[in-house]
Structures are given as C-alpha cells and as structure tokens.
Amino acid sequence: MTLDSKLPSGPIETAWQRTRFDLKLVNPANKRRHSIIVVGSGLAGGSAAATLGELGYNVRCFCFQDSPRRAHSIAAQGGINAAKNYQNDGDSVYRLFYDTVKGGDFRAREANVYRLAEISVSIIDQCVAQGVPFAREYGGALTNRSFGGAQVSRTFYARGQTGQQLLLGAYQALERQVHEGTVTMYPRTEMLDLIVIDGRARGIVTRNLITGELDVHIADAVILGTGGYGNVYYLSTNAKGSNVTASWRAHRRGALFANPCYTQIHPTCIPVSGDYQSKLTLMSESLRNDGRIWVPVKKGDKRSPDQIPESERDYYLERRYPSFGNLVPRDVASRNAKAVCDEGRGVGETGLGVYLDFSDAIKRLGRHVISERYGNLFDMYQRITDEDPYKVPMRIYPAIHYTMGGLWVDYHLQSTIPGLFVLGEANFSDHGANRLGASALMQGLSDGYFVIPYTIGNYLATNKFPKADASHPEAQAAVASVRQITDKLLSIKGHRTVDSFHRELGKIMWDECGMSRTAEGLKKAIGQIRALREEFWQNVNVPGSGDDLNQSLEKAGRVADFFELGELMCIDALERNESCGGHFREEYQTAEGEAQRDDEHYSYVAAWGYRGPGNAPELIKEPLEFDYVHPSQRSYK
Amino acid sequence: MKLTLKIWRQKSRNDKGQFVTYTMNDVNPEMSMLECLDVLNETLIEKGEEPVAFEHDCREGICGSCGFMINGVAHGPERATTVCQLTMRHFKDGQELVIEPWRAKAFPQIKDLVVDRRAFDRIIASGGYVSISTGNATDGNTHLIGKDTSDRAMDAAACIGCGACVAACPNASAALFTGAKIAHLGILPQGKPEQDRRARGMVAQLNTEPFGSCTNIGECTGACPKEIPLEVISVMNRDYIRASWKKRDDDVRTVRPVTDWSLSSKP
Numbered sequence: 024m025t026l027d028s029k030l031p032s033g034p035i036e037t038a039w040q041r042t043r044f045d046l047k048l049v050n051p052a053n054k055r056r057h058s059i060i061v062v063g064s065g066l067a068g069g070s071a072a073a074t075l076g077e078l079g080y081n082v083r084c085f086c087f088q089d090s091p092r093r094a095h096s097i098a099a100q101g102g103i104n105a106a107k108n109y110q111n112d113g114d115s116v117y118r119l120f121y122d123t124v125k126g127g128d129f130r131a132r133e134a135n136v137y138r139l140a141e142i143s144v145s146i147i148d149q150c151v152a153q154g155v156p157f158a159r160e161y162g163g164a165l166t167n168r169s170f171g172g173a174q175v176s177r178t179f180y181a182r183g184q185t186g187q188q189l190l191l192g193a194y195q196a197l198e199r200q201v202h203e204g205t206v207t208m209y210p211r212t213e214m215l216d217l218i219v220i221d222g223r224a225r226g227i228v229t230r231n232l233i234t235g236e237l238d239v240h241i242a243d244a245v246i247l248g249t250g251g252y253g254n255v256y257y258l259s260t261n262a263k264g265s266n267v268t269a270s271w272r273a274h275r276r277g278a279l280f281a282n283p284c285y286t287q288i289h290p291t292c293i294p295v296s297g298d299y300q301s302k303l304t305l306m307s308e309s310l311r312n313d314g315r316i317w318v319p320v321k322k323g324d325k326r327s328p329d330q331i332p333e334s335e336r337d338y339y340l341e342r343r344y345p346s347f348g349n350l351v352p353r354d355v356a357s358r359n360a361k362a363v364c365d366e367g368r369g370v371g372e373t374g375l376g377v378y379l380d381f382s383d384a385i386k387r388l389g390r391h392v393i394s395e396r397y398g399n400l401f402d403m404y405q406r407i408t409d410e411d412p413y414k415v416p417m418r419i420y421p422a423i424h425y426t427m428g429g430l431w432v433d434y435h436l437q438s439t440i441p442g443l444f445v446l447g448e449a450n451f452s453d454h455g456a457n458r459l460g461a462s463a464l465m466q467g468l469s470d471g472y473f474v475i476p477y478t479i480g481n482y483l484a485t486n487k488f489p490k491a492d493a494s495h496p497e498a499q500a501a502v503a504s505v506r507q508i509t510d511k512l513l514s515i516k517g518h519r520t521v522d523s524f525h526r527e528l529g530k531i532m533w534d535e536c537g538m539s540r541t542a543e544g545l546k547k548a549i550g551q552i553r554a555l556r557e558e559f560w561q562n563v564n565v566p567g568s569g570d571d572l573n574q575s576l577e578k579a580g581r582v583a584d585f586f587e588l589g590e591l592m593c594i595d596a597l598e599r600n601e602s603c604g605g606h607f608r609e610e611y612q613t614a615e616g617e618a619q620r621d622d623e624h625y626s627y628v629a630a631w632g633y634r635g636p637g638n639a640p641e642l643i644k645e646p647l648e649f650d651y652v653h654p655s656q657r658s659y660k
Numbered sequence: 661m662k663l664t665l666k667i668w669r670q671k672s673r674n675d676k677g678q679f680v681t682y683t684m685n686d687v688n689p690e691m692s693m694l695e696c697l698d699v700l701n702e703t704l705i706e707k708g709e710e711p712v713a714f715e716h717d718c719r720e721g722i723c724g725s726c727g728f729m730i731n732g733v734a735h736g737p738e739r740a741t742t743v744c745q746l747t748m749r750h751f752k753d754g755q756e757l758v759i760e761p762w763r764a765k766a767f768p769q770i771k772d773l774v775v776d777r778r779a780f781d782r783i784i785a786s787g788g789y790v791s792i793s794t795g796n797a798t799d800g801n802t803h804l805i806g807k808d809t810s811d812r813a814m815d816a817a818a819c820i821g822c823g824a825c826v827a828a829c830p831n832a833s834a835a836l837f838t839g840a841k842i843a844h845l846g847i848l849p850q851g852k853p854e855q856d857r858r859a860r861g862m863v864a865q866l867n868t869e870p871f872g873s874c875t876n877i878g879e880c881t882g883a884c885p886k887e888i889p890l891e892v893i894s895v896m897n898r899d900y901i902r903a904s905w906k907k908r909d910d911d912v913r914t915v916r917p918v919t920d921w922s923l924s925s926k927p
C-alpha cells in the first residue's frame with residue numbers, strides 16, 4: 024500500500040488557496056440531503072459540527088460527557104497562537120510556519136503546517152466575533168504573551184482559561200445550530216465501532232451511557248474529533264475520560280495509525296504526591312515567561328529554597344540555553360528537568376521536582392501584575408499543594424500532556440478509510456514529533472472551522488451514497504462485535520479492578536516509553552504489556568450490568584484499547600532508531616545530550632496498519648520532504 | 661484520617677434511593693474529595709459491590725462535570741472550589757460527611773450522585789450566542805474593547821455550568837447561570853445586536869424548564885465555584901424588561917424539556 028497524502032504542488036504560499044479552488048462544491052440545495060456524523064464536541068468536533076450545520080448539512084454530533092461544553096478542550100489554559108503580528112515584533116505567517124516545523128523537529132508536513140499558520144489569523148477573528156473575551160490592553164486592543172519555542176508574542180489568551188472560552192464559543196455556535204435543527208446532539212453517547220460499507224465509512228455503533236442501548240447511525244461521512252490518547256499512561260494532564268477508543272476501533276477497521284510514539288511531556292505540572300493520585304495538574308507553560316526554573320547546585324540539598332543562596336542555585340535552562348532560557352520548547356525543558364532529578368538534585372519529598380520561582384518577577388513587576396497574569400493558576404496551585412507560590416517557589420515536574428501521533432490523514436484530513444475524516448488531537452497531522460505551546464487549540468479550530476468544511480464538500484460532491492440502514496450486514500456485524508466485547512467484559516468477574524490494570528499499564532508506559540526510551544526497555548515493555556493484557560481478559564472485575572449507567576464498564580472498554588495502543592506505541596518507538604522531539608532514545612543523543620535525529624533514515628511518517636489480534640502490525644512509510652525549512656539540528660542555545 | 665461517608669445511593673430514576681454509610685479509615689489529607697471516592701469505589705468493587713456513580717472529567721475545576729452536596733453545601737465547605745479540587749485536609753478527623761446529589765426538579769436524578777443537567781444546554785440554545793457563522797468575522801481588532809469591559813465580560817463568562825447555583829438556591833432557580841451568559845455577551849459590542857432577542861429567548865426557555873423563580877436570596881453566588889457575581893441577575897432582569905416590550909414574532913422559540921434518555925440515542 025502506498026499513501027497518497029494529496030499534498031498540493033507549487034508554491035506553498037498559495038497551496039491552500041489553489042486547493043480550495045480545485046475542490047468540488049455541493050450545491051446549496053443539496054447540502055441538507057447529506058448527513059454527516061461528528062464524533063466529539065471539543066474544539067475540533069464542536070467547531071466542525073457547528074460550521075457544517077451553518078452550511079446546511081444534516082449533522083449528528085456525539086460526545087460521552089453530559090454536555091458538549093465539557094469536552095476536554097475546556098481545560099486548556101495558556102492560549103492560542105496566531106500570526107497576527109499585532110505586537111509589531113516580527114511575526115508573520117511564514118515565521119509561525121517556520122517555528123512550528125522546527126519545533127516539531129522536522130517530522131511534520133510542510134504544506135499542512137503552512138496552511139495552519141495561514142488560517143491562524145482567521146481563527147482569532149472568528150472567536151472574537153463570537154464574543155470570546157480575550158485579554159486586552161487598556162486602549163482596547165487585543166494583547167499577547169509569548170510561549171515556549173517562539174521569540175515573538177503571538178499567543179492570545181483569556182486569563183488562564185483560554186480553552187474554556189474558545190470551547191464555549193464553539194459550543195454556543197453548536198447550540199445555535201441545534202436550535203436551528205441542522206445539528207442533533209447526542210450527549211452521553213459513546214461511539215464503540217465504525218461501520219464500513221463497500222470500503223467507505225458510513226456510520227457508527229454507539230452505546231447510550233444511561234440506558235446501555237446499542238444503536239446504529241448511518242451517514243454519508245464520519246468525522247472523528249475524539250481527542251488524544253495521553254491517558255494510556257494513566258497519570259496525565261488529560262481529563263479522566265479522554266481515551267483512544269474511537270480512533271482505535273477505526274484503526275481496527277482499517278484506518279492507519281501514524282507516529283503513535285510521539286507523545287509530549289509537559290515540563291510544568293504539579294508533582295505526584297501519592298498512589299491514590301488520579302491525575303496530574305498542569306501549571307500553564309505561560310508561567311515560564313516570568314518564572315525562573317532552578318535546582319540546588321549540590322546533590323541532595325534539603326534546605327528550604329529561601330535558605331539556598333543565589334550562588335548555590337543552578338538556573339539550568341538559562342545556563343544551557345542562553346538565548347531561549349526558560350522558554351525552550353517543552354521536550355527540551357522536560358528532558359532537562361528529568362536529567363537534574365536523575366543527578367539527585369531534584370526537590371520536594373520525592374526528589375522528583377524542580378523549582379519554578381517568581382520572586383524576581385514579583386520584585387520587578389509587583390505582585391499585582393503577577394496576580395493579574397497568573398492569579399488563577401497560583402490559586403489552583405495553592406489549593407492543591409497548600410503552599411503559597413507568591414512566597415515559596417512552585418515545585419513542578421514533567422507529565423504526559425499531549426499526543427502528536429494519531430490517525431493518519433491526508434491534506435484533506437481524510438484517513439485511509441474513504442469517508443472517515445479525523446480532526447484535532449485525534450489526527451497526527453501538524454505537529455511532527457513535538458507540539459509547540461498554544462498550537463493545539465489553533466489546530467483543532469483550524470481543522471474544524473476552516474478546513475473540513477471545504478474538504479468534506481469535495482468528498483460528498485464526488486461520491487455516490489447508496490441507501491443503507493441499520494439492517495445492513497456490516498452494521499449488524501459491527502453491533503455484534505461491540506456486544507461481544509461488552510458481554511465478555513461483564514462476564515469475567517475476576518479479582519482486579521479496571522483502575523488497577525490501568526495504573527499498572529501506565530507505569531510500564533511511563534517507565535519504558537515515556538521521557539526517554541531504550542531498545543532494551545521497549546522490548547521488555549512489549550512483553551509486560553502482553554502479559555498484563557492477557558491477565559486483564561481473565562481477571563478483570565467489571566461490576567454491574569450493561570443496561571444502565573455503568574462507569575466501570577465504560578472504563579474497561581477504554582483500557583482494553585489502551586493495551587493494544589500501548590503495545591503499538593512501543594513497537595513504533597523501537598522501530599524509530601533516532602531521537603526526535605518528544606521521542607528520545609537514549610542511544611541516539613549528541614555529546615551534549617540533545618536529541619540526535621537521523622534524517623537519512625527516518626525522515627518519514629510511520630503509519631501502522633492493523634492486521635488482526637496478535638499479529639505484528641504493518642508499517643507503511645510516508646516520506647517527508649522539506650522544500651522551505653531546511654532540516655538542521657534544532658538549537659535553542 | 662478517619663471519615664464516615666453517608667452517601668445517597670439510587671439505582672435509577674425510578675428507584676426510591678437511600679443513604680448508605682461507609683467508614684473510611686485511612687484517608688490521606690492530600691487527596692481530593694473525588695480521589696477519596698475513587699478509593700472507596702475500589703474497595704466496593706473488590707467486595708463485589710457496585711461503585712458509587714459520580715460525574716467528573718477534567719479534575720481541574722473547569723469542565724463543570726462534578727458536583728454534589730457535602731453536609732448540605734454545594735461543592736462542600738471551601739469557597740470557590742469544586743469537589744474535584746477540594747482536598748480532604750479541609751475536614752476534621754472523625755468527621756461525618758453527608759453526600760447527596762443536586763436536588764432540583766429541573767435536574768432529574770439518573771443514578772447515585774449523577775443528575776441530568778440538559779436544561780442548561782437548552783437555555784443556551786435559546787439565544788446564548790452571537791449569531792455569526794464561520795467566515796463572517798472582521799479583523800479581531802475592529803472593535804476596541806476597554807480592558808475593564810473585557811474583564812467584566814470574562815468574570816461572567818467564567819461560569820462552568822456545574823449547577824451548584826441551582827442546587828444551592830432554596831427555590832432551585834437558574835437565574836445566576838442564565839444571567840451569566842446574558843451578561844457576558846451583553847456587555848461586549850459583539851453581543852449588542854442580539855441583546856434584546858437573547859434576553860427574551862433565554863428567559864423564555866428558563867421559564868419553560870421546571871426551575872424555580874429567583875427571589876434574590878444570593879445563595880447561588882456563595883456556592884458558585886467561579887464566584888459569578890450576583891449582579892448578572894440584575895443585568896438579566898434589566899435586559900429582559902427592556903426587551904419585553906419589543907417582543908417580535910420571529911423570537912427564538914422555546915423547546916419542550918426532554919428528560920427521557922431512552923429517546924436520546926435513537927438515530
């Protein structure tokens with residue numbers, strides 16, 4: 024199989040414009056005759072469903088929460104990038120494109136990234152028009168902050184609640200369409216399988232999470248905006264419900280999964296405090312604008328931070344990366360934090376933490392400015408740790424945060440199953456091996472508001488959709504397969520809870536496929552995951568039945584998929600004998616301990632095909648070409 | 661620390677429900693209220709019992725999924741804190757916590773601590789937006805919006821839709837929730853063209869749902885984890901009164917409340 028990424032030819036600056044012109048249009052009167060399923064109501068799914076509804080398509084939108092407004096996007100804190108250059112500091116579409124390709128360590132497609140940078144400006148306009156209360160200057164203009172991996176201020180934000188405000192904008196647009204009747208919303212409804220008829224995605228099987236009923240939904244096309252899979256690690260900054268099930272079941276039906284091992288570890292999270300811990304709390308990256316990161320020079324220095332004099336502090340990021348300092352990209356900041364802790368210089372009870380210190384900034388700017396910028400983050404930190412960051416430096420440690428990998432899509436955001444489109448964090452498309460801060464919100468909204476409305480139109484206009492309904496054999500087979508998994512999970516009634524398996528899987532993934540990886544460790548992990556999965560299917564205890572609200576059953580299905588995904592992540596990490604972005608293989612590093620890419624052998628997207636349970640997956644490579652930004656060793660020195 | 665949890669258990673909407681008492685002997689003061697329930701649930705499952713159903717997702721106090729009454733207080737004793745961020749150090753060793761779901765006719769019971777809050781979505785759908793389809797926008801800096809105005813809009817926009825305001829209100833009114841959206845959008849120039857229509861539409865839907873009326877008691881704002889100010893209710897009332905005499909035939913129509921979940925997944 025070869026992959027056709029449908030990349031436009033010719034100058035990159037006009038590529039998207041030319042593509043849009045070439046895409047076929049659906050006659051306005053025909054739009055309502057086309058039905059589209061959108062799974063997910065986050066920034067990607069919500070913006071897509073609303074926009075497709077506005078265009079007049081007949082849309083059904085699904086989410087597992089009780090309301091579309093609660094999608095995980097709501098939790099994003101720091102901001103969203105756009106190449107507006109409102110600050111007159113040298114930004115441009117080209118610079119955002121350049122920074123993103125470089126930040127992704129030259130493992131993303133140039134044409135996709137260029138389009139993203141180009142669309143970024145329209146996103147801000149659209150969101151402002153919806154009433155998103157972005158931060159402003161006294162004079163009334165929009166203001167910006169800078170974020171890791173960039174030397175310009177291009178991040179728009181709404182206090183520390185940017186994701187919430189952007190999602191509410193999309194949610195309100197979505198509810199407007201619900202009221203207009205163009206979109207039907209199905210909350211508390213989980214997609215558990217994809218229905219593929221004659222080689223095309225034509226529907227989904229869902230479970231009503233309140234009544235347990237399985238239903239078949241048929242449409243002309245299916246869009247997944249189902250988010251990332253960071254929860255394979257159990258502890259992550261993701262919402263507890265975030266999962267890979269929708270993507271994974273589509274993968275089992277033939278959609279290729281790309282770069283699963285590219286995961287992002289966020290450098291600034293509150294450290295783990297005990298084994299009851301259910302999730303990790305992010306402290307926005309924007310804190311690195313004013314906070315200085317340090318550890319004691321001496322190993323095992325147990326003095327309280329105010330007792331450690333300046334000369335005995337190591338501001339290691341400022342020391343190693345003088346030009347970016349505390350604002351190096353996430354992967355670099357995280358690896359350095361791990362390195363100093365591994366040397367025994369970590370702080371806090373567990374020694375797994377570094378200081379993020381605001382005392383200089385408070386001296387320079389005053390407490391009120393810091394409180395204005397980060398007040399709610401400081402409150403959150405204090406609520407959780409019972410320490411006052413205005414007085415004592417924060418303690419932070421890296422945590423799993425984002426997954427760059429996802430279902431493979433072409434330039435049209437279409438997966439390898441025709442009619443199945445994938446948006447937002449669920450696809451792999453724009454961030455290469457490392458995502459820059461404030462770029463996920465941008466990508467989700469770019470995909471949903473401005474890309475999919477064009478590309479799906481082309482698909483609908485150029486294909487015929489024979490009638491199908493729930494009685495179709497493929498639909499019935501999908502329902503039977505879902506029922507079989509559910510029945511099996513409920514029948515085992517073993518001795519271990521779902522969470523105990525999930526925790527153990529997460530530990531394996533964090534230890535061997537986390538911040539740094541080795542061939543040996545990955546091989547070991549694959550064996551451990553297989554054994555644990557086997558035990559899961561013999562010994563898990565899912566209480567209750569399948570015909571009402573059963574949160575253990577929901578979790579069990581998701582964890583079952585995480586097992587298979589976890590193994591694929593290790594296989595992918597093992598296959599990639601280089602270090603790039605978030606994927607750091609200890610065997611491949613420069614003399615200074617930086618990631619060592621191998622462009623000659625690994626400048627490709629690794630897209631994996633499913634070949635049945637227990638069979639080795641098939642690797643299909645999509646070569647990457649760089650005509651504009653020349654791959655070089657990333658340097659933030 | 662040791663705690664006694666008296667938790668409302670109810671299998672389904674039609675079940676009568678009752679309090680069940682659980683004792684927990686080693687609660688770590690650093691864990692959150694939800695982590696405490698996680699620990700309880702693990703032991704229940706191991707004993708072959710059904711875990712307590714409760715809603716949660718982000719566990720960072722922003723998604724609005726979680727929420728229940730602790731000793732009669734929505735989200736428990738800490739101000740401006742949802743139960744997912746409420747750490748156990750705020751309780752005393754040996755204390756009894758009575759935990760029950762939001763009680764309001766407009767939030768029908770689903771199971772244990774889980775209720776149906778779809779009425780909130782229907783209120784938003786009746787005008788809680790700016791009608792601006794994708795592609796219509798002008799440049800973001802077209803409207804200059806003073807920082808004070810923008811900050812005030814943000815204060816109202818911070819609502820997480822958890823339902824604590826309704827649960828705390830003796831009348832089970834949703835005025836704070838509705839007022840927050842009317843204020844957020846009405847304060848901003850982008851929301852002005854629809855200010856009247858929005859107030860009429862949203863208030864009409866609010867009145868269609870079985871929420872009680874607001875009698876200005878103020879419990880809502882005290883329980884609100886985002887401290888939405890009571891003024892938003894005055895803004896709503898002012899906007900509504902001003903808008904009512906301009907009523908039009910093409911107003912946003914109200915929708916009938918739907919509370920049955922078995923209809924909701926049908927294609």
Ligand SMILES: Cc1cc2nc3c(=O)[nH]c(=O)nc-3n(C[C@H](O)[C@H](O)[C@H](O)COP(=O)(O)OP(=O)(O)OC[C@H]3O[C@@H](n4cnc5c(N)ncnc54)[C@H](O)[C@@H]3O)c2cc1C
Pocket residue numbers: 062063064065066067068069085086087088091093094095096097098099100101102103185186212213214215248249250251260261262265266268269305424425446447448449460461462463464465467
């Ligand atoms: C704490 C935190 C802070 C962040 N801060 C920033 C930031 O400042 N800037 C930035 O750019 N990015 C940030 N990110 C990343 C960003 O928030 C996410 O990548 C992005 O919001 C993902 O959006 P999405 O629409 O792709 O998916 P999500 O928002 O995760 O939405 C997924 C949707 O799919 C639904 N769903 C999933 N599976 C199913 C199923 N099987 N059936 C039915 N429905 C399903 C869910 O119900 C949900 O509606 C942050 C992430 C975290 C965790």
